[in-house]
Amino acid sequence: MLKLNKNDKEPVYLQIYRQLKEQIIAGELSTDERLPATRALCQEYHLSRNTVLNAYQQLESEGFIRSKIGSGYYVEAIPEYSRPETKTAPFFFPHETDPAYAYDFRYGALEPNLYKSAGFRKALREAVNELQKKDNLYNEEPSGLLSLRQAIAVSLLETRDMHVSPSQILITGGHHYSISLLQKILPSSVRTLFMEEPGHDDSVATFYQAGYEIVPIRVDDNGMMTDKLPAGKTGIAYVTPSHQFPLGAILPIARRLQLLKWADGCSGYIIEDDYDAHLRYKEQPIPSLYSLDRNGCVIYLGSFSKSLSPDLRISYIVLPASLHLSKDKDLISSPASTLIQLSIERYISLGFYKTRIAKIRNLLRKKHNRIVSFFHEHYGERIRIFGIGGGTHFVLSLPVRMKQDELLSFFRSEGIGVWPIEPYYLQKDEVPEGCILIGYGGIPSEKLDEYLDALKNVIDKLNRVGGTN
Amino acid sequence: MLKLNKNDKEPVYLQIYRQLKEQIIAGELSTDERLPATRALCQEYHLSRNTVLNAYQQLESEGFIRSKIGSGYYVEAIPEYSRPETKTAPFFFPHETDPAYAYDFRYGALEPNLYKSAGFRKALREAVNELQKKDNLYNEEPSGLLSLRQAIAVSLLETRDMHVSPSQILITGGHHYSISLLQKILPSSVRTLFMEEPGHDDSVATFYQAGYEIVPIRVDDNGMMTDKLPAGKTGIAYVTPSHQFPLGAILPIARRLQLLKWADGCSGYIIEDDYDAHLRYKEQPIPSLYSLDRNGCVIYLGSFSKSLSPDLRISYIVLPASLHLSKDKDLISSPASTLIQLSIERYISLGFYKTRIAKIRNLLRKKHNRIVSFFHEHYGERIRIFGIGGGTHFVLSLPVRMKQDELLSFFRSEGIGVWPIEPYYLQKDEVPEGCILIGYGGIPSEKLDEYLDALKNVIDKLNRVGGTN
Numbered sequence A, B: 001m002l003k004l005n006k007n008d009k010e011p012v013y014l015q016i017y018r019q020l021k022e023q024i025i026a027g028e029l030s031t032d033e034r035l036p037a038t039r040a041l042c043q044e045y046h047l048s049r050n051t052v053l054n055a056y057q058q059l060e061s062e063g064f065i066r067s068k069i070g071s072g073y074y075v076e077a078i079p080e081y082s083r084p085e086t087k088t089a090p091f092f093f094p095h096e097t098d099p100a101y102a103y104d105f106r107y108g109a110l111e112p113n114l115y116k117s118a119g120f121r122k123a124l125r126e127a128v129n130e131l132q133k134k135d136n137l138y139n140e141e142p143s144g145l146l147s148l149r150q151a152i153a154v155s156l157l158e159t160r161d162m163h164v165s166p167s168q169i170l171i172t173g174g175h176h177y178s179i180s181l182l183q184k185i186l187p188s189s190v191r192t193l194f195m196e197e198p199g200h201d202d203s204v205a206t207f208y209q210a211g212y213e214i215v216p217i218r219v220d221d222n223g224m225m226t227d228k229l230p231a232g233k234t235g236i237a238y239v240t241p242s243h244q245f246p247l248g249a250i251l252p253i254a255r256r257l258q259l260l261k262w263a264d265g266c267s268g269y270i271i272e273d274d275y276d277a278h279l280r281y282k283e284q285p286i287p288s289l290y291s292l293d294r295n296g297c298v299i300y301l302g303s304f305s306k307s308l309s310p311d312l313r314i315s316y317i318v319l320p321a322s323l324h325l326s327k328d329k330d331l332i333s334s335p336a337s338t339l340i341q342l343s344i345e346r347y348i349s350l351g352f353y354k355t356r357i358a359k360i361r362n363l364l365r366k367k368h369n370r371i372v373s374f375f376h377e378h379y380g381e382r383i384r385i386f387g388i389g390g391g392t393h394f395v396l397s398l399p400v401r402m403k404q405d406e407l408l409s410f411f412r413s414e415g416i417g418v419w420p421i422e423p424y425y426l427q428k429d430e431v432p433e434g435c436i437l438i439g440y441g442g443i444p445s446e447k448l449d450e451y452l453d454a455l456k457n458v459i460d461k462l463n464r465v466g467g468t469n
Helices: A012-025 A038-045 A049-061 A118-132 A146-160 A175-185 A201-209 A253-266 A338-349 A352-379 A404-413 A445-465 B012-025 B038-045 B049-061 B118-132 B146-160 B175-185 B201-209 B253-266 B338-349 B352-379 B404-413 B445-465
Strands: A065-068 A072-075 A169-172 A192-197 A213-220 A236-239 A269-273 A298-303 A315-318 A384-386 A393-397 A435-439 B065-068 B072-075 B169-172 B192-197 B213-220 B236-239 B269-273 B298-303 B315-318 B384-386 B393-397 B435-439
Touching: A012 A049, A038 A049, A049 A065, A049 A072, A118 A338, A118 A352, A118 B118, A146 A169, A146 A315, A146 A338, A169 A175, A175 A201, A175 A298, A175 A315, A192 A201, A201 A213, A201 A236, A236 A253, A253 A269, A338 A352, A338 B338, A352 A445, A404 A435, A404 A445, B012 B049, B038 B049, B049 B065, B049 B072, B118 B338, B118 B352, B146 B169, B146 B315, B146 B338, B169 B175, B175 B201, B175 B298, B175 B315, B192 B201, B201 B213, B201 B236, B236 B253, B253 B269, B338 B352, B352 B384, B352 B445, B404 B435, B404 B445
Parallel strands: A192 A213, A192 A236, A236 A269, A269 A298, B192 B213, B192 B236, B236 B269, B269 B298
Antiparallel strands: A065 A072, A169 A315, A298 A315, A384 A393, A393 A435, B065 B072, B169 B315, B298 B315, B384 B393, B393 B435
């Protein structure tokens, strides 16, 4: 028995299909039972033959019935089965947003907004126009668009003193993707990561998840204490030599050479995470460690997050000649949209990239200088600032004896988003008291003074409530 | 001694910096040697004080010299070091392009070109405008843009009968990214993949690289032979139930239920790779396996490669309620550009997505029907076509006794790009003779007849040179 309604928005053939399917699942039509002949059904319900045939063919395609030529349609043997209850799935992974702060000193943001730039819009338009001309759009280059890799190679030569062939460059879908990919490329015998302490927590996490042994190497005012690297133990040293994250030191030439010697001596590798080298405010960008390497042990990680926008999700790896992709094995397909890759290439090639970097550097230099002089003026030597000279963040050492949690809560309850440095330490007992991280990359320049006053209010309050050294 | 040229395009302070640096590296200035006083240098070369200070400060920042207040600048102890020879890096990973064929039946392409669509341009414009309004662009949602996940949830309900919360959806940077991520989410105790034989080679590779045991399960005319799954052995079954890749079968309801029962019995999982379910030409899309699952064992893999464009590199995972991301551990940052995610969301929400799918389906249906009737007309039963009814490719079984390599070379030497099926087999002795894969998704409709005639010429030639059954 079918209940068909020709006025329903559901086509009649789908009504037939659905009802017969339900009957088969419910066992109301049993295995090997013959369905009504299509002609009979047409007559009974005043339907066209095609309507019935469409319904039967759909049921046959899905395996509910089979047709026997000249004999009709029969119900297939279907294992007993009860449908899942239709319910909205539980919201088991809630969308956690960080609370909004009136004054948010979050790290990672970048002003000005790339999407406001006429240059980026032009680059995007050109990219769409170019892609539009293609007959076929495949995902052909797992290592990334050749034209983008060429543009990066030129830029690295001009700005980082690196002589690199485009074939050494792999475009990836962000920093973690770079590290995950690297783990496939590095010899599987090398299983130890010598990590800056404090250092970039997400990078550590990516190695830790992959089963690497993580050995912290302390950072002092000159970056990683390279003399603490155990000679002869093969491993990978992870460094941010141009601007130590998070403490801001520049690794001096002597330590750089020591590091290279160490890697050469133990047949190890060095990962140079060059996340914001272009953001120096007093001097020229520090030449890359990669450019000093004679032995092919430095792997260079670059990114557009601190020059274009963090939400583009485009990073890249420069492999030394000693390492290379096994095309079949390591990278099956590119993780980066061709449109975005091509837009970045156009943006670089049209000259907008250089202009933007100069603009960002000037903007950030002003903010940087303003913040430094603000603290000097109000607190003199009482607040120590780590990271003067570059980047988009500082670590402030406040003259208070409070644990991280307490300290953060105190600021945050006053609407000030400041950030912990505890995540960057592997050895939690090494975390210094009274330190907070403040990012200024995204704070609108015209509001900086307002932000600083708000921050100062809470610091002064903190001093009054006690906890001061 | 310095050689300074004020007319050089290199600023004088950089000339000083560079020359002193070379002298220190070369040992011409020795450790603890005092550099000329800045005033003396100014007088000698008629320079401004700032020029010299800039050079000295850069050297100090990089650790070549140190300053002593009131006393001047001294050379630091630098380990002995010889510069790397500057040479262009070898092109060690050459850019391999597949040779171009006059008639290329490559799988994976899609007509019409998304970038020609006014709808996509509008969606892209809206996305740029929306991003432009943001004060700060972070990369905040590792699981993907909430609005896109919402749009996908709605679309899955409408088209795949799936009741899914956006929180179950993870946006990824393509199919392999999905699988790599899944490997982190699946319990590490489950280490066996039961794979369709033949099946999707890149998916196998991704599991194989991660150390999974791969067990082939044969595919017949009805897809995976689910009765061959070993009862009680926990594992992951990888299936393409809507359209078996590459042979094209639809997994019948009885096997679907058997598969679910198997997974339930062994506490295993099923990966439903739903890569082109929307491309059915006779019947409605086959309901998803996910929609039948009562026990939360089906993981659904979706993609925009066969509906928008393969080069967007956006795929997604739908997790069953039994599995979920550990936010700290599994996915640190999104691999997908916000601009692309937002453009796709806009494209869906503005209604263009549905229109495009209908358009693609009609275009492909015509090509599909033309190809099938062409072969029937010319070869009748002599050429068997696998995969009639859906998708963007066929497997042709030609009446020849030739190995894959020979067969492909024969076609390719005549300018016809046809593709092997051998990569899809784990057991190479199972590869049937005389089979080739042809894709038609990207062949321009108006040129299809020309392509088919060219293909026919070579098939006929093949028959003449022998090798025929």
